[in-house]
Amino acid sequence: MTTLRIFAFSFALLLHISALFAQTPADSLRPAPVRGVQYASPAEAAAALAARKEPFWAGGSVSVNLAGAVLAACSPYGEYEAAARLNWHGRFFPTAEVGLGVSDHTNETTDIHYKVSAPYFRLGLDYNVAKHVNDAGRIFVGLRYGFSSFKYDLDAPDLSDPYYGTSQPFRYTGLKSTNHWAEALFGLEARLWGMLRLGWSLRYRVRLSDKPSAVGSAWYVPGYGKNDTHAMGATFQLIFDI
Amino acid sequence: MKRALFPWLSVLAAVFAAGCSNIDCPLDNVVVAQAGLYSYETKKALTLSDSLTIVIPQTGEKVVNRATGISSFLFPLKEGAGCDTLLCRFSNSAGQQATDTLFLSHTPSPHFESLDCPPAVFHTITAARATSHSLGLMPLTIDSVSVVRSSVNYDDIENIRLFLRATASH
Numbered sequence: 472m473t474t475l476r477i478f479a480f481s482f483a484l485l486l487h488i489s490a491l492f493a494q495t496p497a498d499s500l501r502p503a504p505v506r507g508v509q510y511a512s513p514a515e516a517a518a519a520l521a522a523r524k525e526p527f528w529a530g531g532s533v534s535v536n537l538a539g540a541v542l543a544a545c546s547p548y549g550e551y552e553a554a555a556r557l558n559w560h561g562r563f564f565p566t567a568e569v570g571l572g573v574s575d576h577t578n579e580t581t582d583i584h585y586k587v588s589a590p591y592f593r594l595g596l597d598y599n600v601a602k603h604v605n606d607a608g609r610i611f612v613g614l615r616y617g618f619s620s621f622k623y624d625l626d627a628p629d630l631s632d633p634y635y636g637t638s639q640p641f642r643y644t645g646l647k648s649t650n651h652w653a654e655a656l657f658g659l660e661a662r663l664w665g666m667l668r669l670g671w672s673l674r675y676r677v678r679l680s681d682k683p684s685a686v687g688s689a690w691y692v693p694g695y696g697k698n699d700t701h702a703m704g705a706t707f708q709l710i711f712d713i
Numbered sequence: 714m715k716r717a718l719f720p721w722l723s724v725l726a727a728v729f730a731a732g733c734s735n736i737d738c739p740l741d742n743v744v745v746a747q748a749g750l751y752s753y754e755t756k757k758a759l760t761l762s763d764s765l766t767i768v769i770p771q772t773g774e775k776v777v778n779r780a781t782g783i784s785s786f787l788f789p790l791k792e793g794a795g796c797d798t799l800l801c802r803f804s805n806s807a808g809q810q811a812t813d814t815l816f817l818s819h820t821p822s823p824h825f826e827s828l829d830c831p832p833a834v835f836h837t838i839t840a841a842r843a844t845s846h847s848l849g850l851m852p853l854t855i856d857s858v859s860v861v862r863s864s865v866n867y868d869d870i871e872n873i874r875l876f877l878r879a880t881a882s883h
């Protein structure tokens with residue numbers, strides 16, 4: 472009789488245990504523990520992200536301009552440029568840009584050779600006009616002040632005077648020039664991966680002053696482009712958030 | 714998909730922005746000085762009824778060859794520094810002719826416009842004077858010269874005025 476009771480108790484216990492295990496399928500994972508804040512829907516999460524306020528010092532970034540380097544390698548002139556900027560509230564981005572403008576070009580028609588390798592500097596501010604400052608992408612409008620004081624070399628075939636039968640050399644080295652300019656820009660930027668971003672900007676430049684050398688204005692101004700009253704420019708930047 | 718397109722569109726935008734070019738050279742890129750002809754008596758612009766030939770004596774090159782009915786002419790300056798000499802030969806239908814000499818002192822300044830443009834030499838005229846011949850030889854002579862615009866560059870603007878006299882001066 473006792474044996475029968477033990478058997479009945481064991482059977483009931485087994486049934487109970489198997490019923491407990493039957494509630495969780497053997498091949499499924501246990502639910503992950505909740506971390507941070509979870510929202511009921513993606514829309515709710517996006518709204519909460521948009522409402523989040525960025526601190527005044529929201530970080531900074533450094534960047535290199537890939538377009539300028541490509542132009543330096545493949546065209547008559549280009550720039551090797553790096554930039555650093557701060558992030559204020561995700562809206563304002565004070566920016567400093569430093570670069571080396573290079574040109575070593577001979578015009579195939581006139582045989583005039585122009586050579587320069589000189590630094591330039593730009594200071595300015597970008598404003599993020601995107602609706603939400605926390606979005607992965609940013610839309611910028613901005614202003615810059617640019618400056619370059621540089622020396623360049625210029626040489627051309629001798630000048631021959633058909634009326635007087637004379638010939639004059641045209642070779643100059645270390646010609647000095649200084650330019651100041653302003654820029655207005657529009658740019659886009661997107662997060663690529665982690666702290667890495669890609670961005671581009673189009674820039675309209677207006678020359679503020681041009682101090683010509685003894686033989687005239689320089690052809691190419693580092694950081695500005697062809698030396699005219701206005702110029703267009705573009706950057707394609709690889710940006711590292713820090 | 715949008716994310717994949719972004720870098721390529723960015724590169725295209727940069728290439729298009731950098732791909733524009735034009736030729737930076739004035740249409741008139743020859744440096745010549747301009748002389749206006751004026752009447753000594755009236756001080757007004759004069760249209761020449763006789764003929765004028767201007768020769769560079771060093772080379773014999775004729776800058777102006779038997780021009781008539783002109784009120785101004787263009788002439789080159791020597792690219793090197795110094796004083797240029799121009800022989801101005803007047804002649805008329807009666808077979809009379811005489812030569813005056815024009816002396817122009819100037820300072821050259823080499824000029825670079827752009828890589829697309831041949832280099833040039835601009836000048837600053839510092840002094841001008843001329844000789845006069847007897848009106849018995851030919852009844853038209855240079856009385857005097859004045860510099861009205863010393864810069865000689867691509868602009869074809871009057872630089873000097875030649876005052877021509879047809880009557881005896883007082």
